[in-house]
Amino acid sequence: MSDLLRPASASDLVEQAASLLAALRAAPPLTHCITNSVVTGFTANVLLAVGTAPAMVDIVGESGVFAGIASGLLVNLGTPTPEQRAASLEAVAGATASGTPWVLDPVAIGALPVRTALAHSLAELRPTAIRGNASEILALAGLSGGGRGVDATDSTDAAIDAARSLAVRFGSVVAVSGPVDLITDGERAFRLDNGHELLTRVTGGGCALGAVMAAFLGAARANGNAPLIAVAAASLVYTIAAERAAEVSTGPGGFAVALLDALAAVQPADISSAARVEAGAL
Template identity: 75%
Template sequence: MSDLLRPSIRIPAVCAELLTHVRQAPPLTHCITNAVVTGFTANVLLAVGASPAMVDIVGEAGVFARIASGLLINLGTPSPEQRAASLEAAAGANAAATPWVLDPVAVGALPVRTALAADLVGMRPTAVRGNASEILALAGSGAGGRGVDALDDSDAALGAARSLATRFGAVVAVSGAVDLITDGTRVIRIANGDPLLTRVTGGGCALGALMAAFLGAARDHDADALEAVSAATLVYTLAAEHAARVADGPGSFAVGLLDALAGIDPADVTAEARVDENLGHVEEEAK
């Protein structure tokens, strides 16, 4: 890690504030997500204090995106109706200035979702979340991974993430052993988390929904999109650490993650965060 990075004080503080706001005024979080993870995603949002709504029907998705606090579009199982609903919801969110997150699951390797992801990223999401292989593929720098599995680490996708952020005005979050979040200039790295997150179906997908919730909460408070996405990542990965301490394996971890999200305290965030923040010298860091 570059010596241009320093421990971040701002991100844990913003995270603690936004976590409090999420619980005091639950953001209505509109999710168009894949069939495998719908229940888990809703439970993650409920556990942290947000209000989930799984609205993925053509004719309703655009309407609901206009009234939601935040929107997630996840391409895990893109049926024909869900593909149309995703485009409708993105247009509705843009019309109402609703922040939205694109999760381009398994792009690069599979043609239908790859084409859809290209259309959606062109609609300028507030944030894009994926593993390194997905971010590389979305930026045109790689062929994707094996489905949802990443074949690259997060730092391998830094250039691609910066490119996407600059071209489309989005915050780009790359999930990995160390999560990397950038707006094209600033770079945040979060080293919290636990490998058991990769052993639970929906571990990454639910994080995208949490980002949408925190972006919704940030609209009415003093936090920008980079800070909101980083805050969601920090809450989620820190909760994973708490859950892993008492888990016997993936099954008890999944249940424990919900309990940890419900029980995590803003003071835990500021005390236990492992966050480093680039000062804006991205070109020097890349050398």
């Protein structure tokens, strides 16, 4: 374990995740998403299921205003049309001006030049959080050429240094999604072992998690929790729901449906028994 990655308490995370989920349902944060055309519907349904209010406002002339009203913002680069690219920059400016926390999801950067350039520009604007698979995090840190389309070709552990580097450089919480999820603010880190392989067999399994992080960051801002906790709590709630959904599914179609039901059903009290978290043990 690196010196920079000082232990943080797993039980703190579990406790705050439960209170954040309760807070989010008591006062649903308005979650602004600029996301790719493949997963817009699924992402909105995930946000509704978990208990927040989604709004997909991704045009120039509206996204900046709305980012100022919203509780949290997701900028996902999966299908970055010219309109969405301009709207993303406008939204981040609006979020920055009003202090709205925002998440950057640099989908499939590396080999694809337009989104790669945009991801680097957006990172310089200091996202509250950055979420990606290991290949995307390595590519954003300039340490590899990215994965194969949207799939990671690198392991979570291979991206630890890249995650820390991005976190320190941009003041962001960095989440590396994979069979194990790593979440760090550059000093402290959580390692989450919850989740299920079926999440990789449903389009938007990762993208929707980025939106849930934006929602939890909104609730955390209102509630006084650290961004590191908010991002890890979002991952915890999402992956615990995924495990429950997998228990009642026989394939990827049924799993996607069951995931929405499980996200709606999961309760703050369920988290402590289901969480498999290590703190600082990189």
